[in-house]
Amino acid sequence: MRYLPDKPSLGFLRKEAKDLLAALRESRPGTSLTEAQQALAAEYGVRDWAELKSEAERRAAAVPAAPDGLAEELASTFGLGQVTAPPSPVAFTPMGRCWSITTERGRWLAVTVYPWITNEQAELGTRLRDAAVAAGAAAPTPVRSPDGRLIERVREQSWRVHEWIEVGPSPVSPTPTAVARGIGTAYGILHSLAMPSTTPVNPYLTARRDDAQWQELLARARAAGKPLADQLARTLPVLSELRGIEADLDGDFILCNCVLIPEHVRIGHGDELVITEWDFAGSLTIEQELGSALGHWGLRPALNRPAIAAFREGYVQSAGRWPELDLSSFAVAVTGWLNWTYNTICEAIDPSDPDRARFAEREVADLLQRPMTRASLQQVLDS
Secondary structure: OOOOOOOOOHHHHHHHHHHHHHHHHOOOOOOOHHHHHHHHHHHOOOOOHHHHHHHHHHHHHOOOOOOOOHHHHHHHHHOOOOEOOOOEEEEEEOOEEEEEEEEOOEEEEEEEEOOOOOHHHHHHHHHHHHHHHHOOOEOOOEEOOOOOOOOEEEOOEEEEEEEOOOOOOOOOOOOOHHHHHHHHHHHHHHHHHOOEOOOOOOHHHOOOOOHHHHHHHHHHHHHOOOOHHHHHHHHHHHHHHHOOOOOOOOOOOEEEOOOOOHHHEEEOHHHOEEEOOOOOOEEEOHHHHHHHHHHHHHOOOOOOHHHHHHHHHHHHHHHOOOOOOOHHHHHHHHHHHHHHHHHHHHHHHOOOOHHHHHHHHHHHHHHHHOOOOHHHHHHHHHO
């Protein structure tokens, strides 16, 4: 599901609607702008274009304010110089809110990260990022603190900072073929680097909860009186079938981005694709990362055969070959989707703050109404 930035404009929405119109017309030439606007509203979790515009206007009129002194503390910690303007909110993400900070030395993007993303983990991602940029990928430039660290603790949160770059929104869904080709090219670049990796695969991508744990979650949702409980009950058989897709992860691991998903890509100047997130980098096989990629870029909001073909074309052009995939190649994608769904439902049942409550409620609705399925993954494979 898409999420509005903290200060959206109607111009921003109109551009997204036009981008989506072009993407929809690739498979349905007769699609109208009104239909594209309706589809965009659905992606944002609202009923129609009018409600989406109202939501954008509401958010623009109720811009979050940064805690007093936060910008100054971040600027001091990361050696950014003296703050010269009030900090501006950019967007809320699952990791927290991002802030634009302007100082005498320039403009910066300050981002909260999960506590498990240590400086060592960030260094791993930066090593992959630097090699990818040298090979032609586009990404923001990270900032190191005066102590040489990429991650610093400020007000009991982990933060990192990037140099500010002007970018547009994330790619629309369904993925336009030009974007899919570009993303395939980016994956091909990353995989051609073939950087060996000996770190264990992130347990988030390998460890699954069993039927009993999902039933316990359903009971918690019902006890909390959450409307999502009925939808979860209907979806549990689908989740059980998904868990039948497994893989032996003993293989030739390389250092992979692991989360090169639509939410972590922005459209830059000249339609350049800018990869904004590298902190989740870790060990995977090429086949498992491609399975995950195809699920994110070829199945939103439904099977997108033109995008899958374009993705493969871009990948082969930069990597030279397309590896042999089978249903087990989607095992990491399945585990990641199951764990994301489980954790988001937990947040919806017992949110830690109002921002996360709104995020989780909308995300859960989308996850349960359009779940990943064994049949949809087989369709991707057949494509």
